[in-house]
Amino acid sequence: MGNLALAIGLFRSEATACDQVNGAGFVAKSISESITYYYVPPARAEERTPRAAKVCQTRTALCLTPGPSDSAMTSGAPPSADPSSSSSPLPSESPSRAPASTPGNPADSPPTARPLLLFFSWLGARRAAVGKYRDLYLDRGMDVLLVQSNVMHFLWPRWGLDYGLQVLEVLERPRFSGRPVVIHAASIGGFTFTQTLTHAAAGRKEHAGLAQRVRGHIYDSLVVGTLEHMAIGLGKTLVPRLESLVKNAAMLYFWLFKTHTADFYNTSIQVFHDSPITAPALFFFCENDALCSPADMEHLIDHWRRRGVTVESRKWKESKHAAHMRCHPEEYLSTLEKYLNSLALSSLKAKISNVGGLHV
Numbered sequence: 001m002g003n004l005a006l007a008i009g010l011f012r013s014e015a016t017a018c019d020q021v022n023g024a025g026f027v028a029k030s031i032s033e034s035i036t037y038y039y040v041p042p043a044r045a046e047e048r049t050p051r052a053a054k055v056c057q058t059r060t061a062l063c064l065t066p067g068p069s070d071s072a073m074t075s076g077a078p079p080s081a082d083p084s085s086s087s088s089p090l091p092s093e094s095p096s097r098a099p100a101s102t103p104g105n106p107a108d109s110p111p112t113a114r115p116l117l118l119f120f121s122w123l124g125a126r127r128a129a130v131g132k133y134r135d136l137y138l139d140r141g142m143d144v145l146l147v148q149s150n151v152m153h154f155l156w157p158r159w160g161l162d163y164g165l166q167v168l169e170v171l172e173r174p175r176f177s178g179r180p181v182v183i184h185a186a187s188i189g190g191f192t193f194t195q196t197l198t199h200a201a202a203g204r205k206e207h208a209g210l211a212q213r214v215r216g217h218i219y220d221s222l223v224v225g226t227l228e229h230m231a232i233g234l235g236k237t238l239v240p241r242l243e244s245l246v247k248n249a250a251m252l253y254f255w256l257f258k259t260h261t262a263d264f265y266n267t268s269i270q271v272f273h274d275s276p277i278t279a280p281a282l283f284f285f286c287e288n289d290a291l292c293s294p295a296d297m298e299h300l301i302d303h304w305r306r307r308g309v310t311v312e313s314r315k316w317k318e319s320k321h322a323a324h325m326r327c328h329p330e331e332y333l334s335t336l337e338k339y340l341n342s343l344a345l346s347s348l349k350a351k352i353s354n355v356g357g358l359h360v
Contacts, residue, residue: 026138027110031170034148034163038134039110110143115215115345116179117142118171120189122221122322123149123237132325133184136333140340142182145170149192151238154230155253157195157264164195168207180345181210183217183277187291187322188233190222194268201276211276216343218336220284221322224300225293227254227262233291236321273303280310282339284332286319312339 029037117137121130125148134144147167153160170176185193200210223233231250235243254261283301287294294315304311314335316328325332 120185122187
């Protein structure tokens with residue numbers, strides 16, 4: 001496993017380069033190698049109030065983005081490329097964004113009452129692409145905790161469970177504990193979140209509070225279906241030019257190490273199906289996604305509805321895995337806007353209702 005870990009390390013998500021970065025109206029703090037905390041200092045919160053022009057710029061950038069590099073899923077682009085990458089400046093990187101306060105200034109202190117958005121990114125997500133999602137939530141008065149996924153957390157689920165426990169322990173730190181939480185998980189990020197959820201659902205008192213803190217959960221391009229769907233995902237993501245070879249190797253690997261892989265996956269699937277979180281949910285998916293069975297996805301949604309969970313969904317006949325916001329910006333953003341407005345986050349509603357051009 002050591003050599004495999006070394007090889008797969010090439011496909012890790014981009015790590016945060018420094019502990020604290022000021023310069024775009026927000027502060028970024030590295031919690032660990034793969035967990036980053038973003039927040040807007042109170043003194044700068046008003047400067048990030050969304051304006052119609054800014055939303056239009058964001059939409060223009062999304063609409064004009066060239067073909068998906070994450071569509072390593074369909075194109076043969078480098079596996080570390082992401083679905084939402086764009087050569088144009090991100091909203092957070094544009095000159096119109098005022099720099100945050102100087103480090104050490106009390107105005108830089110992180111808030112402790114704002115809702116916390118947990119973003120579980122897709123495999124190989126680059127900071128620039130994730131920035132589009134981060135800014136959507138920062139501009140709505142939320143702090144963002146970015147949780148990046150590593151393929152080894154999936155290939156050797158015991159490591160994924162260890163990572164899930166690390167995420168849970170971060171959420172229990174004084175800075176984050178007690179805050180209302182919204183989950184946004186994309187692609188393999190859904191698996192990473194489930195590994196975190198496994199600990200919360202295990203019945204241990206110290207971890208049981210997460211389910212009650214979650215006000216909403218959003219799932220974008222979940223990998224849903226059989227082991228073959230998972231193997232296809234690895235082939236399309238890691239080495240697209242050798243997709244068939246990687247898929248067959250993955251299926252053999254799952255068979256050889258069944259008790260360490262497939263059995264864990266089945267347990268995780270059951271945890272997700274019977275999730276202790278009962279807050280309203282939102283699913284984004286499409287019919288032509290090779291990594292997701294639409295029938296299995298709709299069965300999951302129906303199962304949750306029968307359990308009494310309010311579930312909204314947006315399905316496209318054609319789209320791209322983990323790139324729905326780039327492919328269908330108007331529908332994606334309006335659906336997300338309507339959903340967020342419905343959540344029990346009173347401090348968030350005022351900001352959202354004033355987002356220019358996104359009224360629903």
